[in-house]
Amino acid sequence: MKIAVIDLGTNTFHLIIAEKNGSQTPQVVFKTNKPVKLGEDITKANLIIQAAFERGIACLKEFKAIADRFGVSQIKAMATSGVRSAHNGSEFVKEARIQAGINIEVIDGEQEATYIYEGVKWSGAITGKSLIMDIGGGSTEFILCSEEKVIWKKSYNIGAARLMQRFFKSDPINEHDKQAILTHLAEELEALKAICKEHKPQTLIGSAGAFETFAGMIDPMLDIDHVATANISLEAYQKLSHQLIKATHQERANMPRLIPLRVDMIVMASILTNYVLSELGIAQMKLSTYDLKMGVLASLSNQ
Template sequence: MKTAVIDLGTNTFHLIIAEQHANELHVIYKTNQPVKLGEDITANNLIIPAAFKRGITCLQEFRAELDKHEVDIIKATATSGVRSAKNGLDFVEAAKKHANIEIDIIDGDEEAQYIYEGVKWSGAIKGKSLIMDIGGGSTEFILCDEETLVWKKSYNIGAARLMQRFFKSDPINTSDQKSITDHLDEELKALKVICSAYKPKTLIGSAGAFETFAGMLSPKIDIAKISTANISLPAYTELASTLIKATHDERANMKGLIPLRVDMIVMASILTNYILDEFDIKKIKLSTYDLKMGVLQSLKV
């Protein structure tokens, strides 16, 4: 039996196809496209026409792959970009009409649950951990250990959303950085309360920006072939400082930094630094398994 998951993120659409043998899932195809569905979404809370068209075109291409692989079960999930847009339901209807793909708009709690299941599957969770999944529209935080999901919450502080609202200088100046940290202070009050009690020892970054951090620090590792990896805290700290101080053009010429993340990696670095400092976390890990792998796990029969 073949199952497929489509993850419609605010920045990137992902397609993953797996084949199930007995109780094991084997990924046989995966791809992604930098659709940038959330382009300028903070202006009027709308998916703008160009982004709308890019999204539907991408889903039509995904449909061709699904048909080619003769997939039996398909689950497409949409997160913050579609969830928060005034015309999000219009996009869902267009996807059904033009690509024959039914989209399930999931809420922040469901999103965090799927992320937890994906990260747990990777084997990254060892002891008291804080999972952080930095998306384009939202960022999810999950407190957990190997056996238990203790607490989870989704916040509208994704990298694209922060960038559109606060990234006004090049390189980003201290005033813009302070505006971001002040905003995080206000938004993350509940996270601060629960973390002060739970005291997580490890920050686990779920895919996305953390794959970029790991890839830039260790160019020889093949991100596509690993499920988890350690990230050196001193090496990360130095990299984050370099990324934040650099101009757009300087980052664009850095090896391992894809065009989609050239600016958003600054937001991800500031957010990651904030979490590490606020909760005095000394250990960072990457999980390449994220929401889409959690959704895939849920489809096992």
């Protein structure tokens, strides 16, 4: 049988279709994504604006048509920060059911973090005590863990799109805007710093998204679509993040392997990642290309 998972992120909607044969590990047979930008201007009135609403529904109609062509028998659609925090999120869920025939489950930050952990665990990236970091558009999840269990997890409303809409007012970003972000992060992440001071994770595992961009820009030979995990050189990352932060929008737009959707949000992701690395004394960094959607797939395969 074929099963599909749809991840409705604040910036990007993802679809994966997998073949499930008994107790065997599901095999992904198709995957795609679309830069829907559901969270466009969401910080102004906490609403999914009309244009973004329409883009989201159109994308779901397209995903449903693809799933039907593959003969999918089960669709699991999960919505995260962009939908759960919007005043009209329930209306979007209703219209998705009516217009696209897709039932969306809106998950909270705790469940989101659990799925991310399961996806990253499946990738094989977790070796020893680690801190998983998943930078979304609306929220960022942190999961302190080992191979065997989750020690602590928390979702924060400090996604790249939210930070960008609130703080990114200069080009290139100036010192005032950077300091405003760092002050905000210091206030928000007290609990993260406290738990990591106690447990001292040595590895930061970046879950997909911006970390795929970092890894791909550092190593152009890395085939992101065909690896589950990869090491990221801290020295090379720090050099890259410095270049990204000091560059103008146009300079970043001309950088190879930096997709248009992330041209500005990668600055927010870099500042956030730099803050975590410096505050927590992390010794090494990894990429997991498996994230929430793979965690959802793992949960379906165990049913």
